[in-house]
Amino acid sequence: MATAQAQMDTKWWSGGKSPFNVEYGKLMMWYFLMSDAFTFGAFLISYGTIRFSQNYWPDPNKVFNAFPFAGHANLPLAFVSLMTFILIVSSVTMVLAVHAGHHMDKKGVIKWMAWTIVGGIAFLACQAWEWTHLITGDHVVMLDGKIQEIGTTVSKNPWGPEIPGLMHDGHQVHKPGPVAFGGYFFGITGFHGFHVLSGVVINIIMLLMTINGVFDRKGHYLMIEKAGLYWHFVDLVWVFVFLCFYLI
Amino acid sequence: MDHSNTDLAEVTFHHAPSGDETVKRIIKTTVILSVITLIELALGFGIYYMHKNPDYSHSLVLFIKGVIVILSLLKAFYIVGVFMHLGDEIRNLIMTIVVPLLLFVWFIAAFLWDGNSWRNLRNTHGKSIPQTEQHQVTPEAKKPGGVE
Structure with missing residues (x-):
């Protein structure tokens, strides 16, 4: 391999060249993403700590079992799998945009960036639906000595253990669950969703710059690569959010 | 730029x-x-x-x-x-990204251990352990050796 040979023969630290062989902005994007990984990591680890300190934690398969237009059908994992695949596919279209950029293929970049943006917006729409469903979906809970119907918010959690034998209007009555559940779920998926939103905005700006021929004039599509790094990171974080909140 | x-x-x-x-x-x-x-x-x-x-x-x-x-x-x-x-990318760049992430090994192990320990303490000692209420300070204790 010629490139491997070049790596072996180059004295990277002898001065006169970049020791990491990358453009400054791209290197800094990597370090930003590393710091962001620690931010998300700290959030998820804090969630794990609280979850480990509780004797009871809601079963994700019971909390996240709805699907749009499916009524009250019990479909655990279905909607979140759809969201995961949307994000994986939009990550693939982003790689293809970066790849088209390497070959100075303006039309290809425009096509794949547009699909990436569509994927990002679809993901945000799914998240909006899921949040609305959780907040407005009332469940019967014995709270403060009376039976109440509450949704999942940062201060209320209807997903506690069942109270055996206690029914209300044909629904099983539950105890309230750990309050931290809603706070962590909305906090972390919200923080991730905000990253998706800012990623979509960055991608739209990149698309407009491509259409206006900015990168053709510059002679390279490195900005697409940097936006791509950010977008893949958003997908990467979702892998772990999906793992921590829905799968285990 | x-x-x-x-x-x-x-x-x-x-x-x-x-x-x-x-x-x-x-x-x-x-x-x-x-x-x-x-x-x-x-x-x-x-x-x-x-x-x-x-x-x-x-x-x-x-x-x-x-x-x-x-x-x-x-x-x-x-x-x-x-x-x-x-x-x-070249190896040195990969290492500057990956090596700091090894901190996660300690980060995850230590904090999950801590959470688990809290649960065990609460379960074995009931509500007696995490008490942090302050005791009422008696007037005598307030002024040790104070001039009456």
Whole structure:
């Protein structure tokens, strides 16, 4: 391999060249993403700590079992799998945009960036639906000595253990669950969703710059690569959010 | 920022990926990621059906969850290595990104251990351990050796 040979023969630290062989902005994007990984990591680890300190934690398969237009059908994992695949596919279209950029293929970049943006917006729409469903979906809970119907918010959690034998209007009555559940779920998926939103905005700006021929004039599509790094990171974080909140 | 020059000063050589090969690699990685996700979902459903049985095996569920965690790490490896092209960068750059992330090993182990310890303390000592109320300070104790 010629490139491997070049790596072996180059004295990277002898001065006169970049020791990491990358453009400054791209290197800094990597370090930003590393710091962001620690931010998300700290959030998820804090969630794990609280979850480990509780004797009871809601079963994700019971909390996240709805699907749009499916009524009250019990479909655990279905909607979140759809969201995961949307994000994986939009990550693939982003790689293809970066790849088209390497070959100075303006039309290809425009096509794949547009699909990436569509994927990002679809993901945000799914998240909006899921949040609305959780907040407005009332469940019967014995709270403060009376039976109440509450949704999942940062201060209320209807997903506690069942109270055996206690029914209300044909629904099983539950105890309230750990309050931290809603706070962590909305906090972390919200923080991730905000990253998706800012990623979509960055991608739209990149698309407009491509259409206006900015990168053709510059002679390279490195900005697409940097936006791509950010977008893949958003997908990467979702892998772990999906793992921590829905799968285990 | 000004990048008007065609050849970037920072880049000594290009990785020059040939077109077809890169697309093939992208498609292959996409298939791998999708298959891993499907396996994860299958295991997730497995846990769901095991939970329906009231006396399910806790250690088996824990084992399946461990497998899912490993599969997720594998997905992360493919996303970072192939989609983000970190695998194509030079070794020193890879190390400055990956080595600091090793902090997570301690971070996760220490904090989950701590959470678990809190649960055990609360369960074994009831409500007597986390008490932090202050005791009422008696007037005598307030002025030790004070002049009456």
